[in-house]
Amino acid sequence: MFSDFHCIPEVPRTLLQQDQELEKDPRFPTIILSTQIAQEEQGILSGKEVVISDRGLIDIAVFASYYGHTVPNECLHVEDRYDLVFLFSPWECQPLPSPDSDYEVRRIQLHYRFLEYLQEKNIPFTEVRGTLEERCLQINTVLNAYLDRSQK
Numbered sequence: 001m002f003s004d005f006h007c008i009p010e011v012p013r014t015l016l017q018q019d020q021e022l023e024k025d026p027r028f029p030t031i032i033l034s035t036q037i038a039q040e041e042q043g044i045l046s047g048k049e050v051v052i053s054d055r056g057l058i059d060i061a062v063f064a065s066y067y068g069h070t071v072p073n074e075c076l077h078v079e080d081r082y083d084l085v086f087l088f089s090p091w092e093c094q095p096l097p098s099p100d101s102d103y104e105v106r107r108i109q110l111h112y113r114f115l116e117y118l119q120e121k122n123i124p125f126t127e128v129r130g131t132l133e134e135r136c137l138q139i140n141t142v143l144n145a146y147l148d149r150s151q152k
Contacts, residue, residue: 004049008039011055033060033072050143057081062117066110078121084146085125086139087114 012032015022022028036057043051061075090107118125126142128135 006043006046006048006051008036008043008051008053011036011039029060029064029069029072033057033074036060037074049147053082058085058114058117058123062110062114065117066113079123082123084142085118085123086142087111087118087125087127088135089127089129 015028015031015035022031025031036053036055040051040053040056043053057075057078058081061071061078063069064071064075090111115127117123126138128138130138
């Protein structure tokens with residue numbers, strides 16, 4: 001298993017924890033984008049073997065298109081930006097508030113939009129499913145196989 005890694009937390013969540021009013025700022029998407037890019041660059045410069053990002057430019061592109069916003073230019077050509085992409089199934093990761101809630105509908109719609117986007121861009125990805133233990137095993141298996149191949 002790998003141990004030398006740099007982790008980038010989910011940028012929008014981190015920003016909103018610092019300032020909840022930021023969500024109302026029309027510059028919020030631009031702030032997310034610039035912060036994400038800066039944190040990814042910091043991760044690369046950290047010298048760690050692996051950089052793990054909770055979210056990335058793929059997410060920004062998908063969320064922008066889902067909500068009818070213009071996809072930022074920086075997100076248009078992300079096909080080769082990430083070595084590995086993991087997509088988590090939304091219905092297995094945490095209990096949903098209500099089977100009929102708008103929240104559940106949006107989560108499922110966004111999941112399918114991610115699938116479509118990854119397929120449209122021909123971005124290889126691993127769809128992660130199951131219990132927390134099963135998900136961790138899937139990720140470790142894929143990541144270790146990738147690290148083994150890249151060290152040869």
